[in-house]
Amino acid sequence: xxxxHQWPATLVQPVGSPLSLECTxxxxxxxxxxxxxxxxxxxxxxxxxxxxxxxxxxxxxQNLSASRPQDRQFILSSKKLLLSDSGFYLCAWNRQGLETxxxxxxxxxxxx
Amino acid sequence: KQEVTQIPAALSVPEGENLVLNCSFTDxxxxxxxxxxxxxxxxxxxxxxxxSSQREQTSGRLNASLDKSSGRSTLYIAASQPGDSATYLCxxxxxxxxxxxxxxxGKGTTLSxxx
Numbered sequence: 001x002x003x004x005h006q007w008p009a010t011l012v013q014p015v016g017s018p019l020s021l022e023c024t025x026x027x028x029x030x031x032x033x034x035x036x037x038x039x040x041x042x043x044x045x046x047x048x049x050x051x052x053x054x055x056x057x058x059x060x061x062q063n064l065s066a067s068r069p070q071d072r073q074f075i076l077s078s079k080k081l082l083l084s085d086s087g088f089y090l091c092a093w094n095r096q097g098l099e100t101x102x103x104x105x106x107x108x109x110x111x112x
Numbered sequence: 113k114q115e116v117t118q119i120p121a122a123l124s125v126p127e128g129e130n131l132v133l134n135c136s137f138t139d140x141x142x143x144x145x146x147x148x149x150x151x152x153x154x155x156x157x158x159x160x161x162x163x164s165s166q167r168e169q170t171s172g173r174l175n176a177s178l179d180k181s182s183g184r185s186t187l188y189i190a191a192s193q194p195g196d197s198a199t200y201l202c203x204x205x206x207x208x209x210x211x212x213x214x215x216x217x218g219k220g221t222t223l224s225x226x227x
Contacts (some may be wrong), residue, residue: 006155033213043116044201044217059214090155095121099144099205101215 002027006091006104013111019078021107023091024101026072031093033074034101035066048089050074051096086111114139114206118218125192126226133187133221135202138182146215147187148201149173156201160187184194192225 003026013019025031035047046059048066055103056066063082067075074091115138125131135145144163148156160169160176162185168177175188189196199222202214 015191036217041219043219044203044215046214046216049214088153092156100146100158100161102158103148105155106153 002093002102003090004093004104006089006107009105010108011110013081013109015083016080019076019081019085019088019109021076021091021109023074023076023104024072025093028072028093028095030096032096033068035074035076036048036090036092037087038090038106044090048076055090056065081111083111085109088108091095114142114204116202116204116216116218118138118200118202118221119208120221121219122222122224124217124224124226127193129192129225130188130190131192131223133200133202133223135187136165136219137183137185137204137216139206140180141207143205145172145176145178145185146203146205147185148203150199150201150220152199159200179183189223192223194218194225197223197225 005024015020024050036044037047038044048055048058050068064078089107092101094101117133117136142164145146147159149159150156160171162169162178171186173190178185200218201217201220203217205215
């Protein structure tokens with residue numbers, strides 16, 4: 001069976017500090033991978049998606065970046081966090097060509 | 113640009129009631145629609161997925177309908193239970209979506225079922 005992991009579960013960071021959130025998927029190969037953010041009072045917003053190693057597409061201009069160094073690893077990063085980066089970050093995957101998306105447990109980020 | 117709206121934003125019902133959650137989308141050119149459940153502080157769990165060619169999907173006490181031409185979907189929950197308390201999210205994938213199979217989400221309906 002497939003599982004998706006995210007860590008850390010919770011993170012409190014000062015403004016201007018760097019960020020690295022990790023997402024890994026087990027039990028499948030060559031998945032589509034996604035990073036979403038859920039901010040207070042707003043719906044989930046797609047930040048990045050990847051259809052393969054080293055292939056990253058961004059949906060919105062922002063302070064964040066993403067990388068996919070391995071087939072089942074997706075990393076969300078920032079060099080300098082902003083207050084507005086606070087939120088709940090969700091990683092998701094689905095099989096190429098199949099539509100159901102499976103979500104990870106999420107990382108709650110608070111920037112102070 | 114696709115927009116997804118969910119009404120109501122919050123709903124409180126006593127245990128045992130049947131209820132309907134509503135979702136509307138502005139662009140009817142969708143590939144499919146998916147309903148998710150999110151418990152507080154947790155990730156999303158997929159409940160039902162309806163392809164654009166389908167009218168409804170059922171799973172246990174849940175029934176989701178899709179009227180693509182009018183841009184609407186409903187999630188019907190029969191005989192509600194306290195364990196159904198959660199936020200329910202509706203999401204669509206558009207035909208013209210450039211982001212692979214990414215989804216456009218509504219803000220959700222937060223359901224509270226009291227015993």
